[in-house]
Amino acid sequence: MDLRPDESLVAFREEVRRAIAEDLPADMEARQRAFGGIQSEIGDTLAWTRIMARRGWTVPQWPVEHGGLGWSPMQLFVFQEEQDAAYAPTMSWAGSHMVGPVIYTFGSDEQKARFLPAIRNGEYIWAQGFSEPGNGSDLANLRTQAVLDGDKYIVNGQKIWTSTAYASEWGFFLVRTDPTVKPQRGISFLLIDMKSPGITVRQIPMINDDCELCEVFLDNVEVPAENLVGEPGAGWTYAKFLLDHERTTSSFIFFNKREVQRAKDIAVAEGLARDPVIQARIARLEAEVTALEWSVLRTLAGEDYRYDDTAVASVLKVTGSRLQHAITELQTDLLGAKATRLFAVEADRRDPAPLWPEHVPGRVGAALGQRAATIFGGTLQVQKNIIAKLAFGL
Ligand SMILES: Cc1cc2nc3c(=O)[nH]c(=O)nc-3n(C[C@H](O)[C@H](O)[C@H](O)COP(=O)(O)OP(=O)(O)OC[C@H]3O[C@@H](n4cnc5c(N)ncnc54)[C@H](O)[C@@H]3O)c2cc1C
Incomplete structure (x- = not known):
């Protein structure tokens, strides 16, 4: 090829x-x-x-x-x-890469007319309301309930780890509309206005001093029945379609490429560029990033490229997330004692702390933040299960 x-x-x-x-x-x-x-x-x-x-x-x-x-x-x-x-x-990712494709593939004409132009124009942020306390990997057993009452659903339950929910105008939620059937068959995909009465959003402080993750409490929230996407009970299929899109892009190859270069720049700035141990670590990571890039390119170039039913997306995610850990960890190792200083993420973004050399602020926050790469979008262990099943038939 x-x-x-x-x-x-x-x-x-x-x-x-x-x-x-x-x-x-x-x-x-x-x-x-x-x-x-x-x-x-x-x-x-x-x-x-x-x-x-x-x-x-x-x-x-x-x-x-x-x-x-x-x-x-x-x-x-x-x-x-x-x-x-x-x-x-x-x-804005949740709109363009997640709910947008679900709406244009499975949504009604009214939903397409209402939401697709807003996503295209970046009018607002979307929240992804899937995970619940105790039901992250085990999404099929989610408990948030939506009961049809005339022309609206009444929604009760709790979501957690909902990224940027506090700033989101709309959310796409997985809810249980039929508790009597097999768990996967009773789940539906509902679009919910985040300003609806009965919704409470609470931000969760994170280890890197950020707080973009949220808990979302839904207490008798009324949602027009027309906000249901596709068929009732088909939410699981739509969610799988969406998550497969997410995983394919989860190699974070561009981030990994850029941040290996930054690690080299830090090594130079810290006077460590000639240290053979550091050179070996950088060379190894660079080789792995290059291999990952070629794997992504091969996948994209392959005529059979598709989102479903392959272990490829999981392999890319496992490798890409592991590299995010390793590269940001190397960056903090290179900083030595300076890495004990955690700069507030927001402060880093607003003002790159002029008292410190410019390669220092943000590195520890990024290293701590990237720990999440092996959790979001399906954990490392769950991805390995998928690879075992689809690639090796175990
Ligand atoms: C930064 C970040 C952003 C996120 N954003 C969102 C969001 O916007 N919307 C949303 O809905 N969710 C979001 N999540 C949640 C994320 O999808 C879940 O954290 C993830 O699916 C894992 O679920 P859990 O936290 O309930 O852990 P659990 O599923 O309870 O897993 C705990 C541990 O058990 C392991 N485990 C679980 N099941 C198995 C199994 N079958 N075999 C082997 N090991 C297993 C896991 O790998 C993990 O190590 C986000 C998470 C993070 C960290």
């Missing part, structure tokens, strides 16, 4: 690089560079999404009939790589 990019892709990369350089405000770039995690400040996420919306580049991978540009997976790859390399903020 020839994996060299074709000419059109080279020209495309140039176009994208130029456009990002033109559009990216310097203060946004500085905040993203200083923090350097996989997520951005919500204000920057929304602002950057709206800037990109002017070019139609918020959902370029969507089919044209739903407002996208029909970009190929390779074009999307190049675009995302250029954004990360330029330290552009991450765009």
Whole structure:
């Protein structure tokens, strides 16, 4: 297989690089560079999404009939790589990569007309209300109930680890609409206005001093029945479709590439670039990142590329998340005693602490934050189970 990019892709990369350089405000770039995690400040996420919306580049991978540009997976790859390399903020992900494809694939015409343009234009943030206390990996047994009452559902229950729920205008929730059937068959996919009476959101303080994760309590929340996506009881199928999209992009190859380079820069700044032990660690990580990149490219180039029923996405996630741990850990090791200073994430983003050398703030926060990479989107152990089953038939 020839994996060299074709000419059109080279020209495309140039176009994208130029456009990002033109559009990216310097203060946004500085905040993203200083923090350097996989997520951005919500204000920057929304602002950057709206800037990109002017070019139609918020959902370029969507089919044209739903407002996208029909970009190929390779074009999307190049675009995302250029954004990360330029330290552009991450765009609003839950809308463009998660609920959007579910709505245009399974939703009603009214839902498509109402939500797809808003996602494309970056009007607001979405929350993903799947996990519950005790039901994260074991989603099939989720307990949040939605009972149909005339033309509305009455929803009661609790969600947890809901990213950015405190700032989200809408949420897509998995709820139990039929407790009498096999667990997977009784789950439905409901779009809920986060300002609805009966919803309480509580932020959870995190180890890296961030607090983007939330608990969401639903107490007799009334949701119009028209907000149900697709068929009642088919929510499990839609959730699998959505999570498979999420996992395929979870190698975080662009983050890993950029952060290996940053580790090299830190080694130079700390006078450790000639240390053979450090050189060996960097070389090994760089080789692994390159291997991961080629695996992603091979997957994207393969004619049988698809989101379902393969262990490939899980393999990419296992490797990509392990590398996130290793690379950010190396960065903090390189800082030595300076790594004992935890800078507040928000402070890092606003003001890269001028009293410290610029390569120091943000590194410990990123290393602690990236621990989560082997948990979100399906834990390491669950991914390994999937690989065992699908790849080895165990
Ligand atoms: C940063 C972050 C952001 C997140 N954002 C969201 C969000 O926006 N929306 C949302 O719904 N959820 C979100 N989550 C939740 C995430 O999806 C869950 O944490 C994850 O699915 C694991 O579920 P759990 O926490 O209940 O752990 P558990 O499922 O209780 O797992 C605990 C431990 O047991 C292991 N384990 C569980 N089952 C098995 C098994 N069958 N075989 C082997 N080992 C097993 C796990 O690997 C883990 O080590 C987020 C999590 C994090 C960390």
